[in-house]
Amino acid sequence: MNHSHHRRVTGALVAIAAGTLLLAACGSSGSSDSAASSDAAPAGESCTVKVGVATGQTGGLAYVDVPSLEGFDIWVDEVNAAGGIDGKFRVETIVKDTRSDAAQSATVAAELLGEGISFLITPGDADPSIAAGQLAQEAQVPAMSWFGSSPVLPVAVGDFMFSNAFGDNAQARVLANYATQQGYTTAYTLGSPDSAYTSNLPRYFKEAFTSNGGTVVGEGTYTMGQPNFNVIADEIKALNPAPDVIMTPAYEPDFPTFLKAIRGAGINTPVLGTDGIDSPTTLALGETAEGVVYTTAGVLANEGPMGEFFTKYNAKYGKDPEAIFAVTGYELGNVLNAAVTNAQSCDPVAIKDAITNLEGVQGITGTISFKGGDRMAIREIALIKVTGGERSLVEVVIVDPATVPAA
Template sequence: MTFSGLVKSIVTGLAVTAFCVPAFAADTIKLGVAGAHSGDLASYGLPTVNAAKVVVEKVNAAGGINGKQVELLIQDDQCKPEQATNVATKLVSDGANVVLGHICSGATKAALPIYTEGKLIAMSPSATNPVLTQSGDYPTFFRTIASDDMQARLGVDFAIDKLGAKKIAVIHDKGDYGKGYAEFARKFIEEGGKAEVVLFEGVTPGAPDYSAVVQKIRRSKADVVIYGGYHPEASKLVNQMRKKRIKAKFVSDDGVKDDTFIKVAGKNAEGVYASGPIDVSNLPMYKEAIAAHVKMFGTEPGAFYPAAYAATVAMLTAIERAGSTDYDAVTAKLRSEFVDTPVGKIKFNERGDAEGVGFSMYQVQNGKYVELK
């Protein structure tokens, strides 16, 4: 080969490569993954990256989606809103087709206007702030986790529709979790208009005696008590209510759906209702997802892994069903067709919340929490 021949072949090679790149790019589906991958909250974000890697490897090994390979664009927002906007801008300009993320509600909220403008679907496995879906401001946002107010909604609907409550006392433990639940519950009861909130009170965790609150419950003549908080106060409250011969039914949250509650409240725990996450640990796909993580990374997955796995599967399946990455076609599929995921069979409602994900009501029966179907 002469020197000029060498140059020629290099030039040709370069030209071929140069032509190849855009052609190749058009043939991949770009899945953006945004979340906290470093910093204090990295443990919330990294399992999502792992989930995306596991799913994508499986999909690519099986020939990709509609004949295209899936490519990951991983971006770290450290759960900081100002970082999240940068990440979102970068993903949009890099041509991501869909985004898995973000992780924290604050960062997600900061990034969403950019995705809305760029018509880019973002699906979070962990952002639970109710406003994200309920405000209607972010039509491109979806999530595979129940929003914070879902439990309160479930508790209120259960109390009114199943237990026929007319007068409801809402009690909480003054903590973020309990009070948040109680405030949502009060809001839903008042909006529904079918029952009234006759008492809204906080109890002091650790106090030896709740008799003043118990007397107020009696005086309010409530037929259902909705309690937001954790099990130590709940068991004390139930015990003292029953001791003072108050028969009002007791409905509570995930903090009370704990076996310690039954152990401590003993026979007074019988008949208590508490909501808890739908049990998915027996789903074959859930087991498969966990096993795939163990195989790939050698460890048990971290927080939000099943939800992130579900989000990745849901988005890729929707693209496959739509036959393209066109925003309107993909959203239509997300909203209309069920997909099997590790967190159950899900589809999304108009607001972007997953149906079939979240909580169900449990009742203590013979010393055990039994899921009420």
């Protein structure tokens, strides 16, 4: 009896796999005839900017994509209430869930491109954004990631792919400089080969830290979602010389697990993290997370220009924003606003050219530029220290592109 169960179970699994492949194939075959069919009104005449949003409303990227879209929607409401961008270009969004899956991101992007969009928004991570962006590149429609910070993203796709985030090489530079200022001369890095973000950040950090005269004395790797980090903790304890600082791009659920494991093992070495851990989960870790320093887009606090955003967010959603991504999502609207205003057109190619030349667009956290960069946003990076369960600002930095490790 068990044997026949076994066989049938295997059969069912094979059928599922085959079905998935077939769906993926059907999805991507639609892309060839999806060249942008935006009705290109003559420059200056009013038209509707159709924005396709391929976003992970469910799954592993929801922690970035959900708040990003919430912020962006606030901008859309605002701009349409004022008669559209520059008073004449109304914004229409078409939102489709990618389930945080790269193959599904491509399928969804193909569907959106087929609807004649002028601009595509892709998930807040490089891998699904590359999958979606390649189709946009082929269709000559500009695409921008919510906050995918891997600088390989625009390189892998082409001149129609942008990201609203600073590059990981830029945040690694900020962390390396901070480490050197603190007098740290040896470091241990922990990365994961499972994503561009987690595999490249330790490499950028090593390059920047070494150029400052520091030494990376150990480099560990983990598998995303691995059950525990006890082996890694033992490995760090055995290092000779012991590192002055630990740098990792791990984010939840791996970051809390890692942090608990090393603190549990009695390792009190300072830890540097990256923008993936800028979430209430990190702050709620209490004593364990005390003193962790990380880079992010800005300090999420109900004051100054961000306080105004808090009010708007509260009016629409009835709560305070939990992640900086709500703010950066709104800022993606600021970028689109500036690009369409300059282009005076809904034509995808004109919008792409305008984004490439944007300089000093006023956002909430600061200004955002693309001119002279590698299609990653040139924007302020905030260095934050967890103090008593709160974010406290260490400093705000704009990185000189010349000092940034190569993508």
